Amino acid sequence: MSILIAVAGWDHVAWTDRIRAFAPDRxxxxxxxxxxxxxxxxxxxxxxxxxxxxxxxxxxxxxLKFIASLGAGVDHVLKDPxxxxxxxxxxxxxxxxxxxxxxITLQCLYHLRQHRLYEDQQRQRIWKEHPQPSARDVRVGIxxxxxxxxxxxxxxxxxxFQVAGWSRSAKTVDGVECFSGSxxxxxxxxxxxxxxxxLPLTPETKxxxxxxxxxxxxxxxxxGGPVYINAGRGKQQVETDVAAALQDGTLTAASLDVFxxxxxxxxxxxxxxxNCIITPHVAADSNPDDLAxxxxxxxERFEAGKALENQVDLKRGY
Ligand code: NDP
Ligand code: OXD
Numbered sequence: 197m198s199i200l201i202a203v204a205g206w207d208h209v210a211w212t213d214r215i216r217a218f219a220p221d222r223x224x225x226x227x228x229x230x231x232x233x234x235x236x237x238x239x240x241x242x243x244x245x246x247x248x249x250x251x252x253x254x255x256x257x258x259x260l261k262f263i264a265s266l267g268a269g270v271d272h273v274l275k276d277p278x279x280x281x282x283x284x285x286x287x288x289x290x291x292x293x294x295x296x297x298x299x300i301t302l303q304c305l306y307h308l309r310q311h312r313l314y315e316d317q318q319r320q321r322i323w324k325e326h327p328q329p330s331a332r333d334v335r336v337g338i339x340x341x342x343x344x345x346x347x348x349x350x351x352x353x354x355x356x357f358q359v360a361g362w363s364r365s366a367k368t369v370d371g372v373e374c375f376s377g378s379x380x381x382x383x384x385x386x387x388x389x390x391x392x393x394x395l396p397l398t399p400e401t402k403x404x405x406x407x408x409x410x411x412x413x414x415x416x417x418x419x420g421g422p423v424y425i426n427a428g429r430g431k432q433q434v435e436t437d438v439a440a441a442l443q444d445g446t447l448t449a450a451s452l453d454v455f456x457x458x459x460x461x462x463x464x465x466x467x468x469x470x471n472c473i474i475t476p477h478v479a480a481d482s483n484p485d486d487l488a489x490x491x492x493x494x495x496e497r498f499e500a501g502k503a504l505e506n507q508v509d510l511k512r513g514y
Pocket of ligand 1: 268269270288296339340341342343344345362363364365366377394395396397398400401427428429453454477478479480481514
């Protein structure tokens with residue numbers, strides 16, 4: 197049984213070596229869209245572990261048993277119009293989840309504690325106190341109440357924020373005001389000072405955060421205006437609208453880890469906005485050995501006739 201590691205924009209070697217270490221009895225082949233990698237017969241491949249496979253690439257492998265995404269998100273696989281009709285699994289990993297919660301919490305506290313203001317003051321050697329809103333005065337709204345959204349919500353609730361969640365299906369989560377579906381979206385926005393996206397990218401979520409959405413956030417909150425945080429996927433936001441909102445005061449500030457185009461092009465106006473915090477898709481770093489073990493476990497489960505973990509619902513798109 198052969199495993200192919202197929203990546204674009206990444207070096208396949210680190211992944212190939214790691215999977216080999218955890219699956220020493222299997223043939224593990226590396227391939228990269230940049231032309232590096234081993235020669236192989238596509239019909240000999242049983243499993244593909246992949247990041248951003250080129251369109252039509254997966255379909256060349258006619259004996260595939262399943263595909264595994266090398267990320268938690270699967271939009272990079274589902275965008276392929278010739279996607280083979282085999283199961284797709286994605287990464288769910290406790291360490292990745294806690295790293296995401298760290299990043300989300302860091303951003304919420306940064307805006308709550310007015311850190312940008314104090315950083316500016318430090319640069320100017322100004323010693324001046326400002327009134328500090330407290331977490332209990334601030335309404336956080338998390339779009340996407342899946343694995344990542346629920347974990348972040350739990351920590352933000354513990355810190356005292358007023359937390360709401362918005363998901364596709366209705367939910368009950370301790371300490372969280374839950375909204376769902378398009379029917380619940382406006383009411384969710386109307387009570388949200390810090391809007392967080394932990395949504396997958398699907399046809400429904402593409403372009404969701406646009407001028408109209410941002411203009412529905414309240415302006416009377418304790419932070420002096422709304423804040424937008426995105427660690428889901430960049431194409432959920434209309435970036436020209438986000439940049440304009442940051443410039444005209446519709447948004448007070450933003451923290452963005454994901455962008456419509458990655459790397460964020462040098463000419464993006466977001467780079468120059470002092471009220472926009474930018475990180476390069478690093479919110480949820482994970483332990484590569486844990487991920488390799490998880491991926492090899494899926495192969496072992498499949499061969500033992502057990503259900504794959506975290507199989508994607510291809511109809512829903514996540
Ligand atoms: P899950 O599949 O566990 O959760 C997705 C959530 O989004 C669910 O609550 C789902 O609703 C909700 N959702 C999906 N579509 C809609 C919709 N149309 N309207 C409202 N809610 C919707 O995913 P994870 O929490 O594991 O991951 C979320 C995303 O985070 C990933 O898809 C990926 O894009 C991103 N990510 C980013 C990383 C980074 O480093 N920046 C790292 C890892 C992930 P319901 O519960 O009803 O199904
Ligand atoms: C992702 C990931 O999907 O890093 O963004 O896992």
